[in-house]
Amino acid sequence: MIIQRVSSTSNFITWFGSLLLLTFFGWLGWQDYQQHQTTDVLQKWALAFLVSELLLLLLLSDMQRVTRRLMRELQQSQELKQQRETQQNKQYQQALSTLNNIAASFNPDWREQLRQALLVAADYLHLPIAILSKIDGDDYQVIVHSAPAGLLQDDSHFELGQTYCSLTLAGNSVFAVHHMSDSKYASHPCFSAFALESYIGAAVQVEGVPFGTISFSSAKPRARPFSQLERDFVSLLARWVGSNIERRRYLEAQIEVAERLKKISSQLPGMVFQFRQTADGKFSFPYCSEGIRTLFHLTAEQVKQDASPLFALVHPDDQDLVQQGIHQSAETLSLWKQDHRIQHSDGEIVWLAGRAVPESQPDGSILWHGFVSDITERKKIERLKDEFVSTVSHELRTPLTAISGAIGLLHGQVFGQLPAQAMQMAELAQANVKKLQLLINDLLDMDKLIAGKMQFDMQPQPLLPVIETAVRDNQSYAQQYQVRYRLQADATDLWVNVDSMRLQQVMTNLLSNAAKFSPAGADVDILVQCQQQQALVRVIDKGCGISDEFKKDIFSHFSQADSSDSKSKGGTGLGLAISKQLMTRMHGSIGFHSEVGNGSEFYLLLPLVSETEPSEVKL
Numbered sequence: 001m002i003i004q005r006v007s008s009t010s011n012f013i014t015w016f017g018s019l020l021l022l023t024f025f026g027w028l029g030w031q032d033y034q035q036h037q038t039t040d041v042l043q044k045w046a047l048a049f050l051v052s053e054l055l056l057l058l059l060l061s062d063m064q065r066v067t068r069r070l071m072r073e074l075q076q077s078q079e080l081k082q083q084r085e086t087q088q089n090k091q092y093q094q095a096l097s098t099l100n101n102i103a104a105s106f107n108p109d110w111r112e113q114l115r116q117a118l119l120v121a122a123d124y125l126h127l128p129i130a131i132l133s134k135i136d137g138d139d140y141q142v143i144v145h146s147a148p149a150g151l152l153q154d155d156s157h158f159e160l161g162q163t164y165c166s167l168t169l170a171g172n173s174v175f176a177v178h179h180m181s182d183s184k185y186a187s188h189p190c191f192s193a194f195a196l197e198s199y200i201g202a203a204v205q206v207e208g209v210p211f212g213t214i215s216f217s218s219a220k221p222r223a224r225p226f227s228q229l230e231r232d233f234v235s236l237l238a239r240w241v242g243s244n245i246e247r248r249r250y251l252e253a254q255i256e257v258a259e260r261l262k263k264i265s266s267q268l269p270g271m272v273f274q275f276r277q278t279a280d281g282k283f284s285f286p287y288c289s290e291g292i293r294t295l296f297h298l299t300a301e302q303v304k305q306d307a308s309p310l311f312a313l314v315h316p317d318d319q320d321l322v323q324q325g326i327h328q329s330a331e332t333l334s335l336w337k338q339d340h341r342i343q344h345s346d347g348e349i350v351w352l353a354g355r356a357v358p359e360s361q362p363d364g365s366i367l368w369h370g371f372v373s374d375i376t377e378r379k380k381i382e383r384l385k386d387e388f389v390s391t392v393s394h395e396l397r398t399p400l401t402a403i404s405g406a407i408g409l410l411h412g413q414v415f416g417q418l419p420a421q422a423m424q425m426a427e428l429a430q431a432n433v434k435k436l437q438l439l440i441n442d443l444l445d446m447d448k449l450i451a452g453k454m455q456f457d458m459q460p461q462p463l464l465p466v467i468e469t470a471v472r473d474n475q476s477y478a479q480q481y482q483v484r485y486r487l488q489a490d491a492t493d494l495w496v497n498v499d500s501m502r503l504q505q506v507m508t509n510l511l512s513n514a515a516k517f518s519p520a521g522a523d524v525d526i527l528v529q530c531q532q533q534q535a536l537v538r539v540i541d542k543g544c545g546i547s548d549e550f551k552k553d554i555f556s557h558f559s560q561a562d563s564s565d566s567k568s569k570g571g572t573g574l575g576l577a578i579s580k581q582l583m584t585r586m587h588g589s590i591g592f593h594s595e596v597g598n599g600s601e602f603y604l605l606l607p608l609v610s611e612t613e614p615s616e617v618k619l
Contacts, residue, residue, distance in 0.1 A: 110248045111144050111154070114241065118146040118214075121237055125230060127198060127216040132241060134212040135160060135169070143212065164190045165213040168201040174231040176200035178222035197221040200230065202238035206245045214238045262289070270373030271295050275307070275356060277330055279364035283307035286367075295352065295374060297344060315341035315349065330366050333358050339375065351379040456499040456585060460609050463494045463535050467528055470507035477512055482520040485511065489528040494535045496606040502582045506590070509575035510539040510602045517543035517600070530608070537604040546594035554592065555580045 118130035130146040140158040160166050167185065168175040177183050180197045190196060201215030214237060261272075271291030276284050284307050288300040296310055303310050314322050318340040329336035336356045343349050356370025407429045418426060471485050478485055514524040518541045527538040546554065555576050576590075583590045587607060594600035 110244070114144045114244065115146055117237070117241070118144060121233075122146055122216055124233070125200065125216050127200070127218045129196070129217045130215070132204070132212065132214050133163075133165060135165065135210070140165060141212075162189050162193055164188065164196070164199045164217070165201055165215055168213050168215065169203055169210070174200065174202045174235050176226040176231060176234075178225045181221070195219055200226050200234050202234045204238050204242045204245075206242050206249070211242065211245065214241055270371050272371045273356075273368075275368040275370070277326070277366045283311070285310065291372075295350065295372065296342065313342040313344065315343045317341070329356070329358050329368070333360060333366075336368060336370065339379075349376075350374060351376045454585070456502060458497050458499055458586070460495055460497045461500060463496045463498075463537070463606070464489050464492050464528055466498070466500045466503050467507060467526065467537060469500075470504045470511065471526060473504070474508055474511045474515075478515040478524070481515045481518065483515045483518045484523050485515075485526060486523050487526045487528075491528060491530040491535075494528065494530060495609050496535050497609045498586050498588075498606060502586065506579040506582050506604065507537075507539075509579045510604075513575065513602075514539050514541035514543070514600075517541060519543070531605070533608055535604075535606045535608055537606075538601055539603070540599065540601045542599040545596040545598055546592070546600055547596055551594070555590075 114132055118132060122128060122130040128148060129151070131142055131152070132144045134141045134143050138160045140160045140163050142152060142154055142156040142158075144154060145152045160169075164175070164177075164185075167188070176199065177185055178198050180186060180188075180191050180199065185191065196217045196219055198221055199215065199217040201213050201217075204211045204214055214234070216234070269291075271294075272287075272289040273285055273292075274287040276286055278284075284305050285300070285303040288303060290300075292298050292300055292303070292310075296313055298309055311319075311322075322338065322340050325336055325338045328334070336354065336358065339351065339353050341349050341351055351374070352372045353375045354370065354372040356368035358366050358368045361367055407426055467489075468487065471487050475485060511524070511526075518524060522542045524542075525538070525540040527536075527540070529536045529538070580590050583604060583606075589605045590602065591605075592600060592602045
């Protein structure tokens, strides 16, 4: 295209120049002819025109020849440049293809995977010896290699200073020499020992820490130095090797942890599990230990994608309870803790205790980590114990009432005046009978609560009169310990739906405990307040407080801080346990705050109701 444009331009100059010469010499010839009026003048100027035209043509011809030569040289230069670019692009594509093949390769044996990567890279670089080394101080260990048979072995050890890799580590980039004997490194010990003429290597880092090197070498020198592309290739390969080693370490660590967890979980007397609820409400068990076979007669694979087979085993009477517990735990991300039954196809019923901690996931799902264990035997023992306590309590109540009546008659001197010593013995017997009656009454109350047979007369009523009655009825008990009750009502118009006698029973337990554990002369504060649509009753003493070790058992059956309390303070250890059950049945709650040496505060929370709300009776 350029040559055609040059040719067209030359033709234009030729015609335009000839026209100018013709015009110019024609004008001169005409002027000269007018002066001399001879034909010789015209011939002279015509000859001058021809000579000038000839010179112009020769000049333009020479210019076209030079121009064509320059154009051909320029075209050849462009073709050579294009060929070089094409060749370079092919080299880049080959390098990228090689790296892609290396990265895409997979072999369960990580050594063989790395060996295959070295072989492919060595073929690309046209260097027969490839080594991945691990360097520890001055020790150079061949981890994996690719070389002609018999030349090297994996796990061989050399002194670092005897290898070219010492030069690689000394620099911060790829180290490469294409003709070692003709370089400043010809005196290096490696060349003397192994006569390797060409070498290229790069450092390998694993988790940001130097690990070793990756290198390629040959006993033959290269005709040309290593290109920047080849240097970049080796640098990228070293990074891939480091990342590959990191992944292998991570996978091996994960496998080790999984195997360890599997061994530990297989020894547990229950099932360790992960339970998932997806954003669309589907349930599954991503992980279950081998305990699933023993407890549920299922395999982990059967519930890995769908939890339905396991939920189908939950006892019909407990299904709503389990679903509600899971829903509440998911809503509040709180601990799921529940006892429930499962029923196998053969009719066998198994009691399970479950506990799991929920964790919100980025995809909107919720993952619980927990365990379940078989508590069937414990439930049987508890039932037998409750039945025994109930039977004994009922059997003791009748004779104890008779004994109490008889001792009361003696103490009242109905049959005549008793000697002083006999009177003291009667008083002691009467006091101990009252303690026994209190214990039996508490046992019977607890038995009724557990069995769900205690009756409640739930009525909407003002709270303050109930509290005032409880304080008044227990005032004489407080005087025995030289303690005063102080009632303060911040809100006097609070209405609650309760059984007044049961609420007074709860208050009696709290007030008696506060009096027993307060020092002589102290005040026990009873506060009635309103808190977020709930009535709050606080009983605050200035006693010794509750130790951290005992706080977790404060509402358990027969719980007392230590054995000395039952002797010095009295009590059955059932009062708070009964109070908790009573508050639960009245839709309220009980709790406490305490610090050793700074007294205790027990509080009751009850939902507020209107005066017109209908009453409710629960059995």
